[in-house]
Amino acid sequence: MLKLENIEVYYGHVHALKGVSLEVHEGELVSILGANGAGKTTTLMTISGIIRPRKGMVTYQNIDLTKLIPEGIVLHGIVQCPEGRRIFGSLNVMENLRMGAVRRKERDEVKNDLEWVFNLFPVLKTRIHQTGATLSGGEQQMLAIGRALMAKPRLLMLDEPSLGLAPLVVQEIFKVIQQLHQQGVTILLVEQNARQAMAIADRCYLLETGQVALSGTAAELKSNIALEQFYLGGMAK
Numbered sequence: 001m002l003k004l005e006n007i008e009v010y011y012g013h014v015h016a017l018k019g020v021s022l023e024v025h026e027g028e029l030v031s032i033l034g035a036n037g038a039g040k041t042t043t044l045m046t047i048s049g050i051i052r053p054r055k056g057m058v059t060y061q062n063i064d065l066t067k068l069i070p071e072g073i074v075l076h077g078i079v080q081c082p083e084g085r086r087i088f089g090s091l092n093v094m095e096n097l098r099m100g101a102v103r104r105k106e107r108d109e110v111k112n113d114l115e116w117v118f119n120l121f122p123v124l125k126t127r128i129h130q131t132g133a134t135l136s137g138g139e140q141q142m143l144a145i146g147r148a149l150m151a152k153p154r155l156l157m158l159d160e161p162s163l164g165l166a167p168l169v170v171q172e173i174f175k176v177i178q179q180l181h182q183q184g185v186t187i188l189l190v191e192q193n194a195r196q197a198m199a200i201a202d203r204c205y206l207l208e209t210g211q212v213a214l215s216g217t218a219a220e221l222k223s224n225i226a227l228e229q230f231y232l233g234g235m236a237k
Contacts, residue, residue, distance in 0.1 A: 002078075003022075004043070004047070004056065005057045006056040009042055022215070028187075029187045031188075031198065033194045038208055047080075092130055093135070096147050100149070120180075145158070156186065201218045
């Protein structure tokens with residue numbers, strides 16, 4: 001479905017991604033793990049077309065994404081839920097959700113998907129007239145994911161959905177991500193919380209300083225001593 005081959009990305013003279021290759025098959029939940037600065041967000045932004053690779057290829061259903069603008073990539077069904085939520089703080093919950101569906105014309109399906117989002121995140125239905133800026137951090141993350149779902153993604157990319165959230169809220173968010181996966185949504189998940197991510201992922205890639213250091217099934221990585229050492233003292237716990 002999605003394939004990155006030997007992606008090289010630079011920020012000026014800084015070599016951010018160094019030959020990154022990975023794949024996501026239809027229906028999979030694949031997680032990209034790694035510390036801050038490992039290149040996780042850069043990988044997602046390269047897929048989204050926000051960053052252009054200097055070398056390498058990104059293909060989706062045999063379409064070369066490096067030749068498309070970000071808007072064109074979204075129209076192919078690749079939707080990113082960014083780190084830091086980035087909801088529209090001055091708009092209410094319903095307006096934020098409708099922004100996700102702004103390019104969709106099938107009104108009945110949009111209405112059905114609104115109900116789908118409200119079933120996933122019941123608290124949002126009780127906040128439909130509340131502005132995004134007044135929501136709690138967890139509610140804002142739910143809204144950000146809901147807005148992405150309203151774009152009807154064929155590939156949903158989630159960037160650090162647990163960042164800055166209380167443990168109970170993190171559990172709730174990951175429960176919904178797992179539910180989406182079970183419903184057939186293809187997901188590429190970027191996450192520092194390795195243990196949480198590996199608990200729900202089919203396969204994982206560990207990035208370290210812009211390179212794929214380890215890859216395999218979640219079960220394989222769970223038993224990998226190098227991964228445990230890499231996360232010693234924090235992120236995998």
